[in-house]
Amino acid sequence: MRFSLQTLLLAFLVIWSALAAFGIRGIFVASVLLGIAAYVRSAQTPKEAIERLVMSILIAVLLLCCITSWVATVPPAPRVCSRRAECNNNLKQLAVALHNYHDHYGCFPPAYVADEEGKPRHSWRVLLLPFLQEGALYDQYDFSQPWNGPNNRRLAGGATMPLLYRCLSDRSGESSATTSYVAVVGSDTAWPGERPRRLSEFRHPSNTILLVEVKNSGIHWMEPRDLTVLEALRGINPRGKRGISSAHVFQRGYFVSRRYAGVNVAFADCSVRYLLEGFPPEMLGRLLSVAGEAAADIDVPVPGRPRWDRIMGLSVLVVSYLVLLMRPRPERRRRRTEPDHA
Secondary structure (H helix, E strand, O other): OOOOOOHHHHHHHHHHHHHHHHHHHHHHHHHHHHHHHHHHHHOOHHHHHHHHHHHHHHHHHHHHHHHHHHHHHHHHHHHHHHHHHHHHHHHHHHHHHHHHHHHHHOOOOOOOEOOOOOEEEEHHHHHHHHHOOOHHHHHHHOOOOOOOOOOHHOOOOOOOOHHHOOOOEEEEEOOOOOOEEEEEEEEOEEEEEOOOOHHHOEEEEEEEHEEOOOOOOEOOOOOOOEEEHHHOOOOOOOOOOOOOOOEEEEEEOOOOEEEEEEEEEEEEOOOOOEEEEEHHHHHHHHHOOOOOOOOOOOOOOOOOEOHHHHHHHHHHHHHHHHHHOOOOOHHHHHHHHHHOOO
């Protein structure tokens, strides 16, 4: 079978546009479409060619619809989902441990224990150790020294940090001793500083934030340092600034993509919610306050972003394939141009 240069160029365009539209799946799509095209162009009579053309266009449309609907509903990678779920579980267990602390002492732990001069000396994360089944580690900690004193530095390695204090999506690494979960310290928040907070002070525990995520926080898990209210109110995943953030990012949609980037946040009733990028700062401020009003719905719609590369790829694929199907074969063109000697 002989192919003209135009036919080869159109076949190449079909393959290229299928890859642009569907990724690696485009190889399968292009193979099927080109096979159909070869079947149509092998017809011996005009009537047979028309019948094959109509049937092939219907098959091609059905194939493209099936492939498009398939790739448009591809779920996020299992690893992304599992890490986000693991992080959700970590926050829930930390919230439960904080409630167990409250049941034992009648209050939540303070954000930090201060020295005589009011300087933060020990973190709430250390005070919580007995309620995380880390009693042996707690007994080794010396409260007569600051968190980075000679004795406590021996406990500072990443190997001793409770696994609940690290999110698997955090890129700080398994050997790092930095925490992924912090409090938001402020006079109206769940963590007013060195003064502990009682649950009775929360107007709506189910709508008051207790703990938040911070990716690559740079905060040692024993360090008595967390987020300030001003840092937290920078929004979810602030660009180039320290604030509430995480590495939980995934895209949904193939031709119209939506970016589901956000953070897991634990509330004072031990529930964990996922706050998306673009969450309104004024609503975030209300959720951080123990005196905040109840919020019926904290879900923020995610705007779509057209993937023009894939849309254009699909458009070029349809046009180039139709041209390939319906253009006359070279021998037919020659017969039309040959003079009639009869």
